[in-house]
Amino acid sequence: MQKTLEEANIKLASVAxxxxxxxxxxxxxxxxxGEADPSVLAELARGRMRTKRExxxxxxxxxxxxxxxFLIGEQLTxxxxxxxxxxxLNTEIAEHLRPYEHQIQRLSTIPGIKRRLAEIILAEIGSDMSxxxxxxxxxxxxxxxPGNNESGGKRLNAKTRKGSPWLRSALVEAAHAAIHSKDSYLSAQYQRLVVRRGGKKATIAIGHTLLVIIYHILSEDEDYEE
Structure with a gap:
């Protein structure tokens, strides 16, 4: 769509x-x-976009x-x-998740995990931790x-085992959000780890911590508390 708009010299992307x-x-x-008057078109703007009418x-x-x-009309259709x-699809997903609403609410109390991520995580690991x-x-x-590859007290090139890419992605996204939570345990843990391991490995470590927290919350049926 953007390419078609540019070819038609419609420069909406420069404003919206x-x-x-x-x-x-x-x-x-x-x-x-068929409306050709730019001022009339601009008046269709809503909310904050109205300040950009000119x-x-x-x-x-x-x-x-x-x-x-023709091309723009077809693409809009x-x-x-x-x-x-x-x-x-969202309606169907919501219906399937309805029996797990309680667990979703529990997981949503964890820093960095909002509803969408809670749904993904629960879909990947299930609700029964037994x-x-x-x-x-x-x-x-x-x-x-991470694998426990150590020798003489030194950590070797440890590689994480392959698992669900969707779960891993959700945990990493949650970790990125959690490390920006002020005065939180997860943020403090990241600050300690990033000095020694670097940003990427420290983020994976936070993802691991989040998964441990998730395990206990689902096992014990409790909200997250620092």
Missing amino acids: SDVMGRSARDMLAALLA LLAQALCVQLKPHHC DIDMLDEAIER RFPDARHLASWAGIC
């Missing part, structure tokens, strides 16, 4: 951070419907060629269809536990 946002979509729809009018001062109208499909003897076994199964 999201050319598929509601305001931009309304303007494009009006433009395709810039929007400049960006929308174009004369669309027929093939541009495709995007609408995808949005509807995503909405149906199948893992302890948190270490869960971490090993998940591939977020």
